[in-house]
Amino acid sequence: MKIISVETPPIVNDGTTIFQVLENALPIIEEGSIVAVTSKIVSICEGRIVPVEEIDKKELVIQQSDLYLPDTLSNYGFQFTVTNNTLIPMAGIDESNGEGYYILWPKDPQASANQIRKYLKELHSLQNVGVVITDSTCQPLRRGTTGISLAHSGFLALRNYIGEPDIFGRPLGVTQANIAGGLAAASVLAMGEGAEQTPLCVMTDLTTIVFQDHDPTQDELAETRISLQEDLFAPILAAVDWSKGKRSN
Numbered sequence: 001m002k003i004i005s006v007e008t009p010p011i012v013n014d015g016t017t018i019f020q021v022l023e024n025a026l027p028i029i030e031e032g033s034i035v036a037v038t039s040k041i042v043s044i045c046e047g048r049i050v051p052v053e054e055i056d057k058k059e060l061v062i063q064q065s066d067l068y069l070p071d072t073l074s075n076y077g078f079q080f081t082v083t084n085n086t087l088i089p090m091a092g093i094d095e096s097n098g099e100g101y102y103i104l105w106p107k108d109p110q111a112s113a114n115q116i117r118k119y120l121k122e123l124h125s126l127q128n129v130g131v132v133i134t135d136s137t138c139q140p141l142r143r144g145t146t147g148i149s150l151a152h153s154g155f156l157a158l159r160n161y162i163g164e165p166d167i168f169g170r171p172l173g174v175t176q177a178n179i180a181g182g183l184a185a186a187s188v189l190a191m192g193e194g195a196e197q198t199p200l201c202v203m204t205d206l207t208t209i210v211f212q213d214h215d216p217t218q219d220e221l222a223e224t225r226i227s228l229q230e231d232l233f234a235p236i237l238a239a240v241d242w243s244k245g246k247r248s249n
Contacts, residue, residue: 005190006200011041012099018045018112019119025200029120032211034130036187036201037116039150040094042106042133049101057093057102064091064104065245073240083247084109084150085225087237088137091245092150097195109133109151114215117153128211130154134184136193147188149180156210157224179209180224 008025021041029035043049050060058079062068065081068091074080083091084105092105106112117131131153136145149157157180161172187201228237 001186001206002204003186003190004202004204005187005192005196005198006202007196007198008041008200010097010197011044011199013044013047013049013101016045018042018116021045022116022120022200023123026120026202029124029126029129029202030204031126032128032204032206032209033126034132034155034183034203034206034209035116035120036132036134036184036191036203038188038191038199039092039105039109039133039135040097040103041199042109042112042116043103046106046112048104048106049098050104052095052098052100052102055102057090060102060104061091061093061245062243063246064093066247067242068245069240069242081245082228082242083245086137086148086150088135091247092135105135105150106133110153110216110221113151113153117215121154127213128154130209130211132180132183132187134188134191136188145188145193147184147186149178149184152180152183153215155179155212157216157220159208159210178224 006025008021011021058071061079061081065083067082069080071077071079078089080089081091094103113131113133117129120129132149133151134147135150136147138145159177159179161175164172166172183203190201191198228234231237
């Protein structure tokens with residue numbers, strides 16, 4: 001796999017669309033490529049920003065989350081939330097590189113990923129092209145952030161190994177590789193987390209990716225999600241008293 005990060009001018013709320021950003025910044029996209037786009041520039045282009053003086057951030061987190069925990073439970077004053085079926089601090093709301101704005105997640109990351117894929121496919125006359133919308137988060141018991149996928153389009157997000165033999169012929173019982181998540185982690189590493197101004201990545205030589213010439217179906221999306229009760233970490237996630245947020249689905 002090859003990854004090339006792509007530099008852009010600062011993306012601000014000036015009416016520029018994400019499609020204009022992509023057309024101006026991206027090189028020619030080859031057949032069988034995947035383009036990673038940080039959720040931050042998608043949100044800015046969609047106007048998903050709120051002036052910091054307009055609302056208390058804690059209330060904004062409650063508005064944008066499905067479930068949340070009070071900041072008093074955190075050593076660092078963070079509210080942990082479940083937002084769009086993702087465990088994430090502060091409902092994914094960010095202030096970095098926001099120039100006085102809170103930057104929310106895209107309203108519908110999956111719809112945004114589908115639209116970007118359609119645009120790139122038509123612009124570059126492609127049959128197979130994928131899109132990943134990324135953000136970064138932290139992992140329990142590990143310092144630092146890693147990239148995660150908020151939405152994908154144009155390829156299978158999971159590689160199912162269940163029933164396949166390992167190198168000694170023993171059938172695998174539970175293993176599924178999170179392809180979208182792995183691509184997001186690699187691309188966020190390449191894009192950086194600070195002032196690099198590289199909110200885009202192009203990934204090529206993806207020999208193990210199964211491309212699809214359609215948006216992910218509802219059944220395919222459902223396969224990527226696990227309910228809180230069914231999750232491997234349910235003993236931890238269900239042991240706290242979640243409050244219901246105000247995010248509208």
